[in-house]
Amino acid sequence: MRTALLLPAGIVLMLLPVGQAMAQAGIPLLSVETDPAGSQTYSVTLQILILMTLMSLLPAALIMLTSFTRIIIVLGILRQGIGTTQTPSNQILIGLALFLTFFIMAPVFQAVNEEAIQPFMAEEISQEEMVQRAWAPFRDFMLEQTRETDIAMFARIAGHDSFEAPEDVPFSILVPSFITSELKTAFQIGFLILIPFLIIDLVVASVLMSMGMMMLSPLIISLPFKIMLFVLVDGWAMIMSTLATSFIVV
Numbered sequence: 001m002r003t004a005l006l007l008p009a010g011i012v013l014m015l016l017p018v019g020q021a022m023a024q025a026g027i028p029l030l031s032v033e034t035d036p037a038g039s040q041t042y043s044v045t046l047q048i049l050i051l052m053t054l055m056s057l058l059p060a061a062l063i064m065l066t067s068f069t070r071i072i073i074v075l076g077i078l079r080q081g082i083g084t085t086q087t088p089s090n091q092i093l094i095g096l097a098l099f100l101t102f103f104i105m106a107p108v109f110q111a112v113n114e115e116a117i118q119p120f121m122a123e124e125i126s127q128e129e130m131v132q133r134a135w136a137p138f139r140d141f142m143l144e145q146t147r148e149t150d151i152a153m154f155a156r157i158a159g160h161d162s163f164e165a166p167e168d169v170p171f172s173i174l175v176p177s178f179i180t181s182e183l184k185t186a187f188q189i190g191f192l193i194l195i196p197f198l199i200i201d202l203v204v205a206s207v208l209m210s211m212g213m214m215m216l217s218p219l220i221i222s223l224p225f226k227i228m229l230f231v232l233v234d235g236w237a238m239i240m241s242t243l244a245t246s247f248i249v250v
Contacts, residue, residue, distance in 0.1 A: 067145075067182075070182045081197040082230060104247050189243075200222050205222075
C-alpha cells in the first residue's frame with residue numbers, strides 16, 4: 001500500500017521542475033506580428049487554438065453543408081416504411097450515409113484540396129484567401145441544390161434585396177436556405193418510397209379484416225412481404241442510385 005502511494009507522489013515531484021521551467025520560459029499564447037505590407041501573422045500557439053476550435057464545428061459542418069442531411073433522412077424513412085424499427089441500426093445508417101456523402105462530395109473535396117489546401121501548404125496564398133477558395137466549391141454545390149424560393153424567403157426575412165448573381169448570396173442566408181431545401185427534397189423522396197409499403201399494409205389489413213382476424217396486427221403479416229418486395233426489386237441499389245443521382249445537376 002505504501003509503495004502504491006509513493007509512486008504517484010514521485011511522478012508529481014519529477015514533473016514539478018518541468019512545469020517550473022515551462023513557466024519561466026514564458027511560452028506566449030498570443031503573439032501578433034505586423035508585416036510592413038500591413039498584414040498580420042499570428043503565433044503558432046494561437047493558430048493551434050483556432051484550429052482546435054474549428055475542429056469542434058466539423059460535425060455540424062458535415063451535417064449542414066453536405067449531402068448528409070438528405071441521405072440520413074431518406075434512410076430513416078425507408079427503415080420506418082419497411083417496419084423494422086431497429087434494423088438496420090442507427091450506427092449502420094449513419095455509417096452508410098457518411099460514406100455515401102464522401103462519394104457524392106468527392107468532386108467538391110477534390111476542388112477544395114486543389115484550389116485552397118495545396119496552394120496554402122505551398123505558401124502560395126494566405127489564410128484568408130485559402131478560406132475564400134475553400135468556400136467557393138461548397139457554395140456552388142449548395143446553390144445547385146437550393147431552391148430560389150427558399151433563398152428569397154430568408155432574404156426577405158433578413159431584409160435583403162434581390163441578389164444580382166448567385167455569388168452575392170451571403171453565407172448567413174445560403175446555409176438555412178440549403179438546409180430547408182434539403183429537408184423538402186428528403187421528404188419528397190421519402191413519400192415516394194413509402195407508397196409501395198403503404199399499399200402492402202392496406203392489402204394485408206383488408207384481407208385480415210375480411211377473414212375476421214381483427215386482433216392480429218397487420219404489421220406482423222405485412223413485414224415479410226415488404227422485405228421480400230424490397231429484396232426482389234433490389235431496393236438498396238435503387239435507393240443508393242436515387243440518392244446519388246439526385247445531386248447531379250444536368
